[in-house]
Amino acid sequence: MAAAKCNITFNIDYISSKAIQSATATYKHIISGATNVFSIVPVPLSGQSVHLPEISTPGDYELVITLTSEDGRDTTKKSSFKIGNCKDSRDRTIFWNHATLLDDTWKSKINFLIKKNEAIVVDTTTAGSGYIDPIEQWESFTARAGDKIEFSTNLILSGSKGSTIGNMFTYSTTGTTGMVNVESPTAFNPLLINSQQIGPDEGTKRTFTFTVEPDLNYVLGTNYFQ
Secondary structure (H helix, E strand, O other), X not given: OOOOOEOOEEEEOOOOOOOEEEEEEEEEXXXXXXXXXXXXXXXXXXXXXXXXXXXXXXXXXXXXXXEEEOOOOEEEEEEXXXXXXXXXXXXXXXXXXXXXXXXXXXXXXXXXXXXXXXXXXXXXXXOEEOOOOOHHHOEEEEEEOXXXXXXXXXXXXXXXXXXXXXXXXXXXXXXXXXXXXXXXXXXXXXXXXXXXXXXXXXXXXXXXXXXXXXXXXXXXXXXXXX
């Protein structure tokens, strides 16, 4: 089995009276001595994040950052990092649950649609209960960092006579267990990144589009009164 690849990210902070013309990151595997030189293009601003190419060889690494100013002077900074058993951060999980807050006698019908890179992944009007169940019990599919996700709802029928109440919501999380938008136990680092009212009028359409980021999973759901 091939080793999982790892992503190394760091910030470069500097103060310089001269413009920085070039920047490189040199990283060397301590045991083998294998060395890679990565040109950081464009030259990063101070405080900007830099991502090294994916690394698959485990072990300890020496890292040297070199900044070259417009007068030809080099400034270097040494650091180190360790590559262990990395999980491929490109593979992410999208959890989803088309559910209601309670089962009333007025039955609204809402189309729940999710697309990944313009292709339909989820398309249903069948809603259930239990949106607060732990997300590991929800439906899910896999996405990769950089994928475009489009999440939308369409209130086809307001069974509550124009008074359908509730939201469609999207959370990000670094975990794959726990709950969102309720009390503990919550998922790891939950962050509400979008919430829109589903209704109240028939024909109401809501859409939220986002790009999957490395190291984040997502939770897409509904919580409405029928």
